[in-house]
Amino acid sequence: MPLHPTIVERLARARGDLRMGVPVVLTGDGQAVAFVAVEELSADRLAALRALGPLELALTARRAETLKTPAYDGDIARIAVPSDGDTRWLRALADPADDLRVPMKGPLRSLRDGAATLHRAALQLVKSAQLLPAALLVQIPHGLALAEANGLTLLPLHEITPELARMSPLHGVVNARLPMQAAQAGRLHIFRPEDGGAEHYAIEIGKPDRSAPVLARLHSACFTGDVLGSLKCDCGPQLRAALAQMGSEGAGVLLYLNQEGRGIGLANKMRAYSLQDQGFDTVEANHRLGFEDDERDFRIGAGILRQMGFSAVRLLTNNPRKLAMMESCGLTVTERVPLQVGQTAQNAGYLATKAAKSGHLL
Numbered sequence: 001m002p003l004h005p006t007i008v009e010r011l012a013r014a015r016g017d018l019r020m021g022v023p024v025v026l027t028g029d030g031q032a033v034a035f036v037a038v039e040e041l042s043a044d045r046l047a048a049l050r051a052l053g054p055l056e057l058a059l060t061a062r063r064a065e066t067l068k069t070p071a072y073d074g075d076i077a078r079i080a081v082p083s084d085g086d087t088r089w090l091r092a093l094a095d096p097a098d099d100l101r102v103p104m105k106g107p108l109r110s111l112r113d114g115a116a117t118l119h120r121a122a123l124q125l126v127k128s129a130q131l132l133p134a135a136l137l138v139q140i141p142h143g144l145a146l147a148e149a150n151g152l153t154l155l156p157l158h159e160i161t162p163e164l165a166r167m168s169p170l171h172g173v174v175n176a177r178l179p180m181q182a183a184q185a186g187r188l189h190i191f192r193p194e195d196g197g198a199e200h201y202a203i204e205i206g207k208p209d210r211s212a213p214v215l216a217r218l219h220s221a222c223f224t225g226d227v228l229g230s231l232k233c234d235c236g237p238q239l240r241a242a243l244a245q246m247g248s249e250g251a252g253v254l255l256y257l258n259q260e261g262r263g264i265g266l267a268n269k270m271r272a273y274s275l276q277d278q279g280f281d282t283v284e285a286n287h288r289l290g291f292e293d294d295e296r297d298f299r300i301g302a303g304i305l306r307q308m309g310f311s312a313v314r315l316l317t318n319n320p321r322k323l324a325m326m327e328s329c330g331l332t333v334t335e336r337v338p339l340q341v342g343q344t345a346q347n348a349g350y351l352a353t354k355a356a357k358s359g360h361l362l
């Protein structure tokens with residue numbers, strides 16, 4: 001293998017750069033841009049980018065809708081940044097925290113002309129770095145020259161597009177015996193993705209027969225519910241009930257997928273919780289932040305199950321999307337096993353919204 005990093009490795013670097021406020025260079029469609037995530041933008045970097053040319057802010061159409069500004073590119077909006085637009089101005093557009101207190105952010109000028117392909121890719125990268133979906137871009141004449149002169153990560157669009165669409169292969173790193181309250185015969189497996197992303201875990205209980213449907217649960221990380229016992233959701237009780245059922249049946253597999261906050265990360269989930277305290281429901285809060293309702297990639301769970309030798313599941317869930325995704329990834333769902341535990345006065349609204357807007361089965 002050559003010494004220079006592959007495109008997958010450069011993508012991982014780029015995510016790290018964005019989380020540190022370092023610009024990344026994107027080329028493609030006959031254009032080149034340098035961009036940063038607004039969330040981590042410093043005044044110095046803003047000044048350095050402004051010196052390169054007119055600045056554009058890319059937001060998702062979800063966020064643009066809240067800001068009441070048109071998204072001429074369908075799923076995204078490009079907004080011209082005025083010469084006095086500073087980091088506070090940009091952050092107020094990216095972050096809905098102060099929307100109710102300061103509803104008027106404009107006037108905003110949405111751009112209509114020109115291509116949005118690089119803006120779209122920039123936003124996708126910012127999202128995959130679990131930052132607020134807002135990118136500040138500047139068009140540059142020569143991507144390679146700017147990247148080389150400043151030691152920036154350069155990403156050609158045609159190389160990253162297939163990588164962003166595919167699920168990164170996962171490798172089993174280690175597994176070891178783990179006796180638990182719910183089952184003495186437990187084993188924890190660690191899976192690591194090739195793209196430098198979060199590791200995921202499989203908790204195998206007993207010795208499930210690989211030739212029969214296995215009792216399985218795809219659990220998404222919820223620090224607040226799983227660890228802190230939050231009353232705002234039903235995750236903690238669901239986690240424990242699933243393990244208990246597997247323990248009492250003597251076999252099962254629970255995947256603990258590190259897709260906190262339905263894939264938006266804990267910081268963004270807490271932003272969503274602040275919005276929920278302002279009266280928005282769980283879906284509206286995600287939209288106001290600029291995310292879709294659910295940003296999780298359920299292919300990961302199916303991939304791990306197949307890697308462990310399972311081809312059919314009895315799936316513990318109330319979420320029809322999980323059932324559909326299993327089937328589309330080639331796993332047979334022989335039964336949906338409902339998992340209704342942990343209802344509280346505080347999460348009644350949350351569960352009702354999931355049933356009404358996300359199709360959860362009651």
Ligand SMILES: Nc1nc2c(ncn2[C@@H]2O[C@H](COP(=O)(O)OP(=O)(O)OP(=O)(O)O)[C@@H](O)[C@H]2O)c(=O)[nH]1
Nearest residue numbers: 219220221222233259260261262272282317318319
């Ligand atoms: N963005 C966001 N995420 C939340 C909120 N409440 C809980 N979550 C996350 O939602 C996910 C819940 O995952 P799951 O338990 O797999 O839930 P599910 O899609 O409802 O499906 P089932 O429980 O299988 O029926 C976890 O990642 C939580 O962190 C919220 O208000 N906003």
Ligand SMILES: [Zn+2]
Nearest residue numbers: 222225233235
């Ligand atoms: Zn939860």
